[in-house]
Amino acid sequence: MDPSDPIPPTTAATPDAPATPRRSIDLNADLGESFGAWRLGDDLAMLDLVSSANVACGFHAGDPLTLQRTCAAAAERGVVIGAQVGYRDLAGFGRRFIDVAPDELTADVLYQLGALEAMCRVAGTRVAYVKPHGALYNAVVHHEEQARALVAAVVAYDATLPVLGLPGSALLRRAAEAGLRAVSEAFADRGYTGEGTLVPRREPGALLHDPDLVAARTARLVTDGRIRAVDGTWVAVAAESICTHGDSPGAVAIARAVRAALEGAGVRIEPFTGRG
Template sequence: MTVIDLNVDIAEGFGAWRIADDDALLAVVSSANIACGFHAGDPGTIRRACVTAVAHGVSIGAQVGYRDLAGFGRRFIDMPPAELVDDLLYQMAALRGMAEVAGGRLAYVKPHGALYNAIATHEEQAAAVVEAVTTFDASLAVLGMPGSRWLALAEAAGLETVAEAFADRAYTPEGRLVSRREPGAVLHDPDVVARRAVRFATDGTVVAVDGSVLAMPARSVCVHSDTPGALELVRAVRDGMTAAGVTVESFR
């Protein structure tokens, strides 16, 4: 039986601004990457996400990122490693507290946005993220891009690593995500997104923008909650998985 996790970014609103229907999304997915307040999320939004995740039996992950509310964490920050470690410890500790108050527990860590992309190749920052997780709680799993320096260093440090693929994003021939500044970087068609997700789960491959077929071994598939129509996309992915005989279940 093929089993794969379906994760989505959650609690990315702030104050009166709501970016997605978190409650509805949490009724569909198996893992929730919950913002920790640095790129998005306020205490009320974060706590509600934890409560709802617990109610649905959804695994809770800390989506840590740069301290960049204005840029939604999508701008690279060339910060000293020690400062990055401290920022990540702060975020993980905050989310663990919210998760425990809600009756749940923190299960994994997934970097967000520019940090996620940077540590695919940035040795210094990748090492800092590994240091932060191992210092905080080495029993936590970590999500990342297949072939990234981040996952390689995390595995070497003894962390449980989970490779993930993005159903709603286009890939370059090198296996990286197409920049959001480029046309076609974000996919919006539910049928297309669902077919890609099923292919990740059953075949472990993806078709890049140049038509080449790339190996993309993944234990988790992600859909971004800020992609227009995210709820429809997530439901299409879940339905497509079920129709293909794939079981959607958290790795934790």
């Protein structure tokens, strides 16, 4: 599977059925993805803007010192930490599908959870939720075995941990079936198709870089439950958390604009987990 392939609809495209306006929303970003001398994004600036941090666990990105510093900085700011687990693929930044056996994937996820938990513990906080990264995120939308393997790891490690993923995915369905809290998310800076899928990264409109445009779209999504697709139609999207990428060009400016637009619309920014 190509990790940039389209993913299933978040909901049906129903422009006449907007969602109930939300009074609060979680704002999350992928952080802790630098490695050694290689720096990716401005984690400290992003931590001043988000309510939840999806911190890398060393498999797709992040060296131990980076993870320790990221967890400490998040704890200082009261930002909730989630484990962003991925394939063992540093060279590919976790964006290449790996046909790993289910029992091996379960062990890999447990290993990553344990590593990040150690960094959280010494920072006085804890891992509060789990979110897959990159190709694994896309795979568990429809890959039943890998979705089941990821859920098995969370259940074995701590069945109180929520799982963050795409609405309608195999991951969230299996998480709910296993008694886990399944939390849906939407993307502030990604394009949507008229069918409610994310536009593949290789196609025009996949990534949005204008802070004002992204902020306006996100405010509409949260307050009205809809987002305009690349074909001009409106798509209904339900989410408890909004992801704004921390490694894209102008990431901090986008996150700052998104937060300001949401607060300007009367929406509180707060973690879906409560404080970590």
